[in-house]
Amino acid sequence: MKPNLNTVEEAARFMQSHDRFLVLSHVNPDGDATGSALGVVMILEQLGKEYVVVNEGETPVKFNFLPRFEQLRNLSTQPLDETFEAVIAVDCADESRMGDVRSLFGSGAALLNIDHHPTNDGFGSINLIRTDAAATAEILYDVAVAAGVSFNEELALCIYTGLLTDTGGFRYSNTSPHVMEIASQLLRYGVKPGEVAERCLEEITLAHVKMLRLALQSLEMSHENLVASITVHFEDFAQAGAGRDDTGGLVNYCRNIEGVEVGVSFVESEVGAVKVSLRARDRVDVSAIAKQLGGGGHAKAAGCTIRGSLQDAKGKVWLALGEALGVNSNE
Known part of the structure; x- marks a missing residue:
């Protein structure tokens, strides 16, 4: 409408x-x-x-x-x-x-x-x-x-x-x-x-730094290195002594990698719910992907929340990104 x-x-x-x-x-x-x-x-x-x-x-x-x-x-x-x-x-x-x-x-x-x-x-x-x-x-x-x-x-x-x-x-x-x-x-x-x-x-919190350290260990490259992603598991919050606010901005580390077109963060903020953040350069309108998955945003910055497991969320996002970029996820 x-x-x-x-x-x-x-x-x-x-x-x-x-x-x-x-x-x-x-x-x-x-x-x-x-x-x-x-x-x-x-x-x-x-x-x-x-x-x-x-x-x-x-x-x-x-x-x-x-x-x-x-x-x-x-x-x-x-x-x-x-x-x-x-x-x-x-x-x-x-x-x-x-x-x-x-x-x-x-x-x-x-x-x-x-x-x-x-x-x-x-x-x-x-x-x-x-x-x-x-x-x-x-x-x-x-x-x-x-x-x-x-x-x-x-x-x-x-x-x-x-x-x-x-x-x-x-x-x-x-x-x-x-x-x-x-x-x-x-x-x-x-x-x-x-x-x-x-x-x-x-200014950032110490908990954010601890969460960043954990998240960067999960860094994945996919779609012929056009996509970089990180994952935050539910248990990571307790390990880092962090709250949801402390995951803000993590996706930018993915998007800022040279040659990457889309950065993605998967944050399991609660069991059975994954917050997906998308940041793009020029080739992909991530607002269209987010809207397809029940979210919204802008062409270069968008997000959504997917109900289900991390594996389910990644599968949906990888498929949508593959179609948008015209390449396979390599997974």
């Missing part, structure tokens, strides 16, 4: 026309999801609105420097006994990425869907989807302008964090002139780029 795309002005009117909101981002939130969700909160506060901001699961602690981080409610440990008639979902590539939150929606709830993923099928009542945007935070900047709110350090910090993380520190090909113009404007409000980069891109 092709979504009916709405404008930033319509999104701004949605925020202005309701009084109390449920704000959410996707499961396993990254910097863009967290920055955008809290950016929405900053806009709603200026508009004099009430809100509850939630996520199904923990939000990585490395983002705790963002304003109102302490208000992010983990629904898995803090269930909410309330329903909402106005919902704002940010950075959710499809409806399933919101997690199990439908029980919080009122019978006639209106949903504003703000996103930049090409796999988004327009699950909202209002769909502000711009696939040309580098980050959902880039779209949110334009919504804030349309809503007529004043930019300050808190709002600027949220949006800047989303831009920084989804462009890989302004290194990825999605870094457009508009992104750099926005970033330049945000710095005028007191954002300290070095500190944000240190927190979001540079």
Whole structure:
């Protein structure tokens, strides 16, 4: 289904026309999801609105420097006994990425869907989807302008964090002139780029290093060395003293190998469930592969969760990659 795309002005009117909101981002939130969700909160506060901001699961602690981080409610440990008639979902590539939150929606709830993923099928009542945007935070900047709110350090910090993380520190090909113009404007409000980069891109936990050491031992080359992959087994989490957050970014070590077209990480986050992350160079649109397997994302960065064993997950991914690359998996 092709979504009916709405404008930033319509999104701004949605925020202005309701009084109390449920704000959410996707499961396993990254910097863009967290920055955008809290950016929405900053806009709603200026508009004099009430809100509850939630996520199904923990939000990585490395983002705790963002304003109102302490208000992010983990629904898995803090269930909410309330329903909402106005919902704002940010950075959710499809409806399933919101997690199990439908029980919080009122019978006639209106949903504003703000996103930049090409796999988004327009699950909202209002769909502000711009696939040309580098980050959902880039779209949110334009919504804030349309809503007529004043930019300050808190709002600027949220949006800047989303831009920084989804462009890989302004290194990825999605870094457009508009992104750099926005970033330049945000710095005028007191954002300290070095500190944000240190927190979001540079600083890692010891558990991450231990997990990386284990993961690199599993490195496999396949598909005539066009694919590199690593595997994290469920028991590795206990051995490394790590949590799910500590596996973030492992896939990049695979993709960055010279000559590799697609990097893959298989993370057995629980028994019977494998989180697959895909990163590509130029030959493969990994969002199409992820969508085929029940996930979504972008042409060069996508993912999905496959129910079953690691062997099952690898078989499905190898087959899809083989078809996309036109070579066998060599396995």
